[in-house]
Amino acid sequence: MSKRLILLALLISVLFVACIQAAPTEAPAEETEAPVEETEAPAEETEAPAAGDQVEVFSWWTGGGEAAGLDAMIEVFNAGNPDIEFINSAVAGGAGTNARAVLASRLAASDPPDSWQAHAGQEIIGTYVAGSQIEALNDLYEAEGWLGVLPDTLIPLISQDGNIYSVPVNIHRANVMWYSPTVIADAGVEVPTTWDEFFMACEPIEAAGKICLSMGEQWTAMHLMEVVLLGELGPDAYNGLWDGTTDWGSAEVTAALETFNQVLEHVNSDASTLTWQDAAQLVANNDAAFNIMGDWVDGYFSGDTAGGNLGLVPGEGYGWAPPPGTDGVFQFLSDSFVLANGAPHPDAAMAWLKICGSKEGQEAFNPVKGSICARTDCDAELFNVYLKSAMEDWASDTVVGSLTHGVTANDSFKDEINTALGLFLGDLDVAAFQEALVAACSSAGPCQ
Numbered sequence: 001m002s003k004r005l006i007l008l009a010l011l012i013s014v015l016f017v018a019c020i021q022a023a024p025t026e027a028p029a030e031e032t033e034a035p036v037e038e039t040e041a042p043a044e045e046t047e048a049p050a051a052g053d054q055v056e057v058f059s060w061w062t063g064g065g066e067a068a069g070l071d072a073m074i075e076v077f078n079a080g081n082p083d084i085e086f087i088n089s090a091v092a093g094g095a096g097t098n099a100r101a102v103l104a105s106r107l108a109a110s111d112p113p114d115s116w117q118a119h120a121g122q123e124i125i126g127t128y129v130a131g132s133q134i135e136a137l138n139d140l141y142e143a144e145g146w147l148g149v150l151p152d153t154l155i156p157l158i159s160q161d162g163n164i165y166s167v168p169v170n171i172h173r174a175n176v177m178w179y180s181p182t183v184i185a186d187a188g189v190e191v192p193t194t195w196d197e198f199f200m201a202c203e204p205i206e207a208a209g210k211i212c213l214s215m216g217e218q219w220t221a222m223h224l225m226e227v228v229l230l231g232e233l234g235p236d237a238y239n240g241l242w243d244g245t246t247d248w249g250s251a252e253v254t255a256a257l258e259t260f261n262q263v264l265e266h267v268n269s270d271a272s273t274l275t276w277q278d279a280a281q282l283v284a285n286n287d288a289a290f291n292i293m294g295d296w297v298d299g300y301f302s303g304d305t306a307g308g309n310l311g312l313v314p315g316e317g318y319g320w321a322p323p324p325g326t327d328g329v330f331q332f333l334s335d336s337f338v339l340a341n342g343a344p345h346p347d348a349a350m351a352w353l354k355i356c357g358s359k360e361g362q363e364a365f366n367p368v369k370g371s372i373c374a375r376t377d378c379d380a381e382l383f384n385v386y387l388k389s390a391m392e393d394w395a396s397d398t399v400v401g402s403l404t405h406g407v408t409a410n411d412s413f414k415d416e417i418n419t420a421l422g423l424f425l426g427d428l429d430v431a432a433f434q435e436a437l438v439a440a441c442s443s444a445g446p447c448q
């Protein structure tokens, strides 16, 4: 070591001790290893980290493939941003049912996290943009060249008046029917492609003491309902529910709701007490034949057992198919992250969003999460056989949006549908349910 370096090292130690005394808990150890140039900087630089040195990110990814995916992305973030502390404020609960309630009260109290998980579509535009709760990200898109690598179909769903409001990390498929190869083979049935075939298949399955279709708490019933509506109405009339061109009071909607009612006769009686993981696990354990759920189930089924997943081999431990009537249609949703209006740490939040939109971040996140990249340039070889099939379908199928996961309706319309659904799950009165849906469309939906 040269004399000059020794002197500088001494100077650093002195400054560091002074700094520790001034701010004992906040000076990170790396500061003692600062390169030579940094030792020549003015004393202020050695003081406690600026407010930009942490980022609070809010989501509902706390278990299984969800947490593993988030952790993988956080690792990429930490590697590129060693001076920013990542604060993971995830709140447990599938589909964000709990998390979004916590978020809403924080936003109402002007206490936003820097960045939060939000679904592309009406959840962003009709809720957060409408409430002026998030910032436009056009400069970031331009700087990172993202318009060239994100699908054209996605950008309008996160934009308003030329402003782009979120960074999509993935594409999930909502309409997947997971099945137990063992249960259906034992019952001697094929995977049904229509609801009539499904009802017929349930007979031997139930006769063998198995659940035909596993379901969980209320949001999973909404998920099932939207898939039945899609299968029964077809993509055009299904889309019309969200833009006002399909009449919620029509005979075709009545017929679809009747089918939904009939499907509910074949679900487990303890559904309301189960999470989506519990319900999916009934298929993995060969207690149920089918489960209709988004492809986060693939992350849960195939992920590492060490991370709380089931470690099954896709195609062996579980199978998948489009739910009845939805072959050729990809009912999608996209998780994205936003920048809070008034974010406490806007620079650090931008550093996080850069990772969310990056190829490296998305390649780390998606294969574990059970989703495909929102970006179009990810390496397909990183993904398992199910996700490869999802990539092909995403590229070739007719694409429609999910209600339960924020694409087609804003929070007020969705909340009213959810209230009507809650009553229906209690009384199974199709006519009353349909009336409530018609009323929801008039008071909060496109029929206003």
Ligand code: GAL
Pocket (backbone or CB within 6 Å): 060, 061, 066, 093, 094, 095, 096, 119, 172, 276, 294, 296, 333, 334, 335, 404, 405
């Ligand atoms: C969805 C979300 C997915 C997955 C799922 C179950 O709303 O977009 O990423 O987490 O909920 O929790």
